Amino acid sequence: MTEEVRVRYAPSPTGFPHVGNIRTALFNWLFARSCGGKFIVRIEDTDVARTVPGAVENILDSLKWLGIDWDEGPEVGGDYGPYFQSQRLDIYQAIAKDLVAKGYAYYCHCSSERLAEMRAAQEAAHLPPGYDRHCRDLGLGDAPGAVIRLKVPDSGTTTFHDLIRGDITFENRLLDDMVLLKSDGYPTYHLANVIDDHLMHITHVMRAEEWISSTPRHIMLYNALGFEPPKFAHMPMILGPDHSKLSKRHGSVSLTEYREQGYLPETMINFLSLLGWSYDDKTEIMTSEEIQQRFSIERINPTSAVFDKNKLDWMNGVYIRQLSEDELVDKVMPVLEKNLPESVKRPIDRDYVRKVMPLMHERLKTLQESALPETTWFFFTDDISYDAKLLPDKKLGPEGTLDMLKTVLPKLEALEDFTAEPLEALLRPLAAELGLKAGQVFAPIRTAVSGLTATPPLFGMMEVLGKDKCIRRIREAIKILENEL
């Protein structure tokens, strides 16, 4: 029987996770689900100073929103908890002390001042920076302010196999005696991470590429501890458009921001899964279930990927179009409630939104757009305002347009069935009678009725707006044109 796969996502609550971080969670989860393994979430809250309030909640909410469920971890518990490192301090301390007792580690009393001086001297002498092992053989005991360091061999090499990149070798002499236990009693990432991965029976460590350089240290720790190291897979990074590490200055980076901007979770799952992984040479649109089934570490690409917002927008449009009308309305209601002008009566009329959205549906790239005053507000407000210059047809000019609207108005007023088909049946022949192209008649009406030059199809839009609003707005347009002349 092959060993059950157990992977983990181990975020530290020092901020809201950005898309690269979430992508790491996603790949771990996909791998677990692809092979019937377990996905574990562990909170690495060992940096007390940098912990951000609300970060844990945000991390968990982000996962839930994406439909990434975990088998063990916060809220659900599990056999190997607790899943917060801050609650496991006694474990790390005991193990670190044991390492000292066995001669694999030692207490170091060096002050931060001495360390700083040492670094400065090394830099001045163009020597590789690193702890000079001052306390290594002093046989020091515990003391306030002391840390525990690992005795790293000063010769030989350490090699590990990366599932994505193959064998990677480091020279031991270039590694210094890293701190395992900090003076505040908290473990460093290295110690806690290695201990917990072992105690939680993690089989595969899939983490970001930036951890490659510390992996040999982790291997040494596993060896000192007598633990068998897991398999490693270092994932490519996600870069900004300028090819530098994704950060705030590139605009939106946290998953929460994308959520707020109206991207669908299915979009984010699909898009992020394709950043560094592919199923084949053509399949792009896949459901979460399909990806879970098809995922494999072998198909992860080692190269860093630039986050392409253009493609994200396209994909979000694809998923929005796949939504049923009712699903779309459900998603869009809260956005409208929040963003429509105050003058629009609350609560927003759901039945009316249900009529508007089919017209907007295929025109949306994000949910947020549907709430932009520029594209939908005219459906909801009583009065609209727009630049009078938009009104007249170029060839007709203000006068010609005015005449046209004056001819059209009474016919619209006389129309009893104010729905798309009768409207078209009325206006299209009318344009011909007047010797005008359809667009010359439709465009000014479009603007009169919506205040915009780009809208959903005219007749459907007029039907939804209703006869009263349309007539009123066309009259208003006539006044505007008369004032202009």
Next chain:
RNA sequence: GGCGCAUUCGUCUAGCGGCCUAGGACGUGGCCCUCUCAAGGCCAAGAUCACGGGUUCGAAUCCCGUAUGCGCUACCA
């Protein structure tokens, strides 16, 4: 500086020695559809596979070097 990782169209990628005069997608341009905007359909431009050496009958694919980019080099993760 040292060490490590990476290098295929602007971007995401396919490619694991011959199927590649390099395929798909986003974006871009054009055409079609059309009342505008979208959506959709079709077509096009776009990569001498970073560069230079090898290995081989044959290399985008294997090896070496160079260049470039990125990462690490904390009592941060």
